[in-house]
Amino acid sequence: xxxxxxxxxxxxxxxxxxxxxxxxxxxxxxxxxxxxxxxxxxxxxxxxxxxxxxxxxxxxxxxxxxxxxxxxxxxxxxxxxxxxxxxxxxxxxxxxxxxxxxxxxxxxxxxxxxxxxxxxxxxxxxxxxxxxxxxxxxxxxxxxxxxxxxxxxxxxxxxxxxxxxxxxxxxxxx
Amino acid sequence: xxxxxxxxxxxxxxxxxxxxxxxxxxxxxxxxxxxxxxxxxxxxxxxxxxxxxxxxxxxxxxxxxxxxxxxxxxxxxxxxxxxxxxxxxxxxxxxxxxxxxxxxxxxxxxxxxxxxxxxxxxxxxxxxxxxxxxxxxxxxxxxxxxxxxxxxxxxxxxxxxxxxxxxxxxxxxxxxxxxxxxxxxxxxxxxxxxxxxxxxxxxxxxxxxxxxxxxxxxxxxxxxxxxxxxxxxxxxxxxxxxxxxxxxxxxxxxxxxxxxxxxxxxxxxxxxxxxxxxxxxxxxxxxxxxxxxxxxxxxxxxxxxxxxxxxxxxxx
Numbered sequence: 285x286x287x288x289x290x291x292x293x294x295x296x297x298x299x300x301x302x303x304x305x306x307x308x309x310x311x312x313x314x315x316x317x318x319x320x321x322x323x324x325x326x327x328x329x330x331x332x333x334x335x336x337x338x339x340x341x342x343x344x345x346x347x348x349x350x351x352x353x354x355x356x357x358x359x360x361x362x363x364x365x366x367x368x369x370x371x372x373x374x375x376x377x378x379x380x381x382x383x384x385x386x387x388x389x390x391x392x393x394x395x396x397x398x399x400x401x402x403x404x405x406x407x408x409x410x411x412x413x414x415x416x417x418x419x420x421x422x423x424x425x426x427x428x429x430x431x432x433x434x435x436x437x438x439x440x441x442x443x444x445x446x447x448x449x450x451x452x453x454x455x456x457x458x
Numbered sequence: 459x460x461x462x463x464x465x466x467x468x469x470x471x472x473x474x475x476x477x478x479x480x481x482x483x484x485x486x487x488x489x490x491x492x493x494x495x496x497x498x499x500x501x502x503x504x505x506x507x508x509x510x511x512x513x514x515x516x517x518x519x520x521x522x523x524x525x526x527x528x529x530x531x532x533x534x535x536x537x538x539x540x541x542x543x544x545x546x547x548x549x550x551x552x553x554x555x556x557x558x559x560x561x562x563x564x565x566x567x568x569x570x571x572x573x574x575x576x577x578x579x580x581x582x583x584x585x586x587x588x589x590x591x592x593x594x595x596x597x598x599x600x601x602x603x604x605x606x607x608x609x610x611x612x613x614x615x616x617x618x619x620x621x622x623x624x625x626x627x628x629x630x631x632x633x634x635x636x637x638x639x640x641x642x643x644x645x646x647x648x649x650x651x652x653x654x655x656x657x658x659x660x661x662x663x664x665x666x667x668x669x670x671x672x673x674x675x676x677x678x679x680x681x682x683x684x685x686x687x688x689x690x691x692x693x694x695x696x697x698x699x700x701x702x703x704x705x706x707x708x709x710x711x712x713x714x715x716x717x718x719x720x721x722x723x724x725x726x727x728x729x730x731x732x733x734x735x736x737x738x739x740x741x742x743x744x745x746x747x748x749x750x751x752x753x754x755x756x757x758x759x760x761x762x763x764x765x766x767x768x769x770x771x772x773x774x
Contacts, residue, residue, distance in 0.1 A: 302584055357620070
């Protein structure tokens with residue numbers, strides 16, 4: 285049951301990305317910056333930080349695949365990038381103990397790395413050149429900022445959900 | 459032996475090979491989607507609709523409240539333009555009848571302008587530059603086909619990229635790696651053809667290339683689709699020229715076009731079906747003979763070529 289709630293939460297966040305949040309985006313208010321909401325990825329990073337890198341990898345793969353099928357035309361790009369993001373977020377646990385600061389710092393690094401990976405992948409395969417500096421200041425950094433704010437908001441609920449999943453796991457082990 | 463004993467490594471390698479082959483398989487331009495994709499897209503488009511429609515209604519309400527403050531000013535402007543409108547529409551009627559009379563005198567048959575609309579609602583939007591797409595709630599069961607033009611009330615928005623049964627994905631003009639090019643026409647004293655093949659996200663302008671050198675292009679002249687080739691009808695408004703530059707090798711001109719559609723607020727779009735479709739081999743066939751993936755069915759292709767000239771005359 286806790287696992288179902290967790291998955292459902294991430295799924296709803298994923299659906300919100302494409303629907304409700306589009307109406308709140310800065311472009312709708314006439315600003316030039318574009319923020320891409322990646323709320324599912326933020327929650328996947330937290331899952332990886334609480335439940336381990338393997339879970340991060342699996343959740344990343346599933347939701348990356350969903351993103352690919354629903355919005356992309358090449359299947360596999362987001363599957364790869366979100367999978368890698370989830371796995372590397374889990375790796376941080378080997379170096380640091382979990383705390384709010386570590387979670388936020390990890391989320392910042394991983395979100396930036398994810399956008400950067402996507403930029404390089406699409407830059408490699410699509411012919412059109414986009415200026416790196418413009419891309420950084422107008423797209424990538426605002427997106428990372430928005431998603432970090434969301435990470436702070438979701439930190440407590442996510443902690444609770446992941447802990448209940450862990451508790452359930454422990455009980456089954458005993 | 460120890461290599462095969464390492465199960466994790468094997469799984470990783472097999473997974474990587476699978477992933478790369480899937481990327482390779484799907485990165486080509488595909489005629490139609492596979493059924494799992496269709497199923498996923500259809501299911502999610504329904505759920506996304508649940509989320510998007512109330513949100514849209516709410517933001518629409520907010521906009522109405524904002525509009526209510528400007529009613530007086532707007533009303534005055536509208537009244538002023540209404541006088542012009544009556545005059546214009548009378549003139550338009552006159553020209554239309556004259557055009558029809560002249561056409562019948564010339565026995566001109568081709569009607570690239572004939573088209574019909576299908577209204578579709580937007581259920582989701584992806585904001586990313588790479589996959590700048592919207593999902594609409596009409597699919598192949600509603601007669602949507604690949605490559606159809608999609609317009610909003612103010613101008614051309616994009617084209618249908620892939621079709622599922624009850625939903626389809628529309629690639630917007632603003633996408634960075636658009637796979638199709640739009641053949642466009644600059645309205646003016648000499649009408650000039652060109653191809654819109656890129657979008658500049660920094661300036662929010664479309665780039666139209668391969669315009670013949672010579673005639674000077676007036677700024678603010680309107681740009682419409684030319685209807686040459688493909689399934690886009692003639693005369694859909696794209697935008698207006700902002701500035702003109704010499705082309706890459708000095709043999710052509712390049713125009714920068716401000717799109718007239720507002721891409722930040724897309725709630726309802728119209729999918730345009732042209733009455734006659736140009737096939738890859740240059741034939742003009744009625745669009746009812748074209749299957750979902752945008753290709754003529756082999757059985758119809760032969761008869762289509764023969765019957766077109768006959769049915770074209772009665773096309774209107």
